[in-house]
Amino acid sequence: MFEYAPAPESRSVVDIAGSYGLFIDGAFDGGKDGNVFKTVNPATEEVLAEVAAAGPEDVDRAVAAARRAFGPWSALPGAERAKYLFRIARIIQERSRELAVLESLDNGKPIKESRDVDLPLVAAHFFYYAGWADKLAYAGFGPDPRPIGVAGQVIPWNFPLLMLAWKIAPALATGNTVVLKPAETTPLSALFFADVCRQAELPPGVVNIVTGAGDTGAYLVQHPDVNKVAFTGSTEVGREIARAVSGTAKRLTLELGGKAANIVFDDAPIDQAVEGIVNGIFFNQGHVCCAGSRLLVQESVADELLVSLKRRMATLRVGDPLDKNTDIGAINSAAQLTRITELSEIGASEGAERWSPECTLPDRGFWFAPTIFTGVTQAHRIAREEIFGPVLSVLTFRTPEEAVAKANNTPYGLSAGIWTEKGSRILAVADKLRAGVVWANTFNKFDPASPFGGYKESGYGREGGRHGLEAYLA
Known part of the structure; x- marks a missing residue:
């Protein structure tokens, strides 16, 4: 059998800062109470960076920023929102090598997967939903579908940047604004995505990113001014979220565990x-x-x-x-x-x-x-x-x-x-x-035009495709 000589990708293509703040209203800041946590490289246990842990006051500020941005953002013609999404997609393509190395460092997945699977799909989701932004009247959800408002989104650590794209792209295309909470063990690609948003000149407050542990996510889910909750993660946490939003007017989609x-x-x-x-x-x-x-x-x-x-x-x-x-x-x-x-x-x-x-x-x-x-x-x-x-x-x-x-x-x-x-x-x-x-006769094939989601304890609602718009439209 052939022996493979090492073929390492250079980590010098990505510049990781020593510390990161929260991304609120178009700017980074360190959080009100100053709490931080460390994110490590799971392959070496090396500390990659210190990251701010958002408390309740920080989540309040992020939701307030998203609420202020909602009116102007939702009032934009769909074709104008599409321009921002197209711009984000192109920047992701341009920075794909940097983002792939970052994802592998923070998550532990092989570079050939983050490079050849995750990043192409991330860009593809933004391109796909950019195409929907001015065609919502033809999506089958009524002649004049309206955005819901502020979306609170909580994503897992297994596909950090891809799950971000699954959540943020349809939310923005339909005119909603977003507060996203990435997983505690993999916050870096979401924080780099915040920089992508600034590079794309996305209006402040349209996308806000609050980092932290489960209590940060719980406060975001329960926030009274969040209109829509989207969660991908474990079935146990999904049950807790369903209980938390029951009896409220919040819309909810859950993509949970599986045993395929x-x-x-x-x-x-x-x-x-x-x-x-x-x-x-x-x-x-x-x-x-x-x-x-x-x-x-x-x-x-x-x-x-x-x-x-x-x-x-x-x-x-x-x-x-x-x-x-x-x-x-x-x-x-x-x-x-x-x-x-x-x-x-x-x-x-x-x-x-x-x-x-x-x-x-x-x-x-x-x-x-x-x-x-x-x-x-x-x-x-x-x-x-x-x-x-x-x-x-x-x-x-x-x-x-x-x-x-x-x-x-x-x-x-x-x-x-x-x-x-x-x-x-x-x-x-x-x-x-x-x-x-x-x-x-295949497995694990994904396409942004194809809906994805489960039954029973695997959750409800669909992400991707035309169906993925429905959760973000009133």
Whole structure:
């Protein structure tokens, strides 16, 4: 097997300051109470920067700035708002190398993913919704749809810049203003996006960014002058937010956890399916809400597929996220690594057979080897609970009916995958799966024109596509 020489991307392309403030009303400031937290590189545990922690007074100021900006911004013709969105998209493209390196440093994901997946999709979402800004009357939500007001948006740490784009682009296109709270462990790309907004000469107050922990997000969600709440993250926090806004006039969309089934039938092309399985669970270290974390494989081809899967997993390269050869980067935080480790140990203790390829993990940072469990049943916790890491549970089935029953036997309903040569089987099975997105002979494919969202405990509402406008229109 070939050995790969290191091919590191230079971190000199991004200039990270020692400290960052909040972005409120078009300017950075340090926050009223002076509290700060540190953001670290999960691959090395090096402190990247100190970041201001927004308190209630800071959130009040950000919401007030968004409220002041709402009138003039919503009064602009759609074509004028579109110009700003187009400008933001082009600046993101121009600064994509800088932003990709920043994302990999702060998040731990491989540079080839942040460079080739995240950043192109971020720009594409702003381009796409820029195109909608002057066509809202034709979106199917009435002849004269109106913006809602101030949107409070809380995003997760797994795709920091991409989730920002999913939230901010449709909000701005429809005439709303935004207060966004990025995840505590990955605030830097949102703060760099604030600089993109200034570079695009976006009017002050249209986008405000408040950094901090869960209490900052909770205050933003509960703020009486926020009209719309959008949240992507865990189902547990999603429940808390739903309770917090119930009984109010706030609009709410939630994109929560998942435990997707990736179903491989006996006529599927094995090598193609293996690539889809690897992409489905090991992309972004498994930090993907729609990850294919349950592999359902037809019994007659299970042994053949597992041999091929293990052979492919042995070629995955774990290590420095800034190395262009790296397939699997660092786990985002010590807390997440602890959860992945605990659930994997529970899987082994409950009788599932654990396997990982031989790989040397770095001495510093947060790392977990790609892992599969065989002999898994529906009763195992690793088959029911979202692990949110590079861990795959393998189950078998005999008939399409059994595959559907097992796939749907979950409290989640975000995504699923089907692998078969028969188009009729794809349509028949997809129609029975209770999942918001069903991929056929592929996995983890996204397009800004295609809506994304789930059922059951995976949340409600859709992001992306024409459907993604609805949550921001009255």
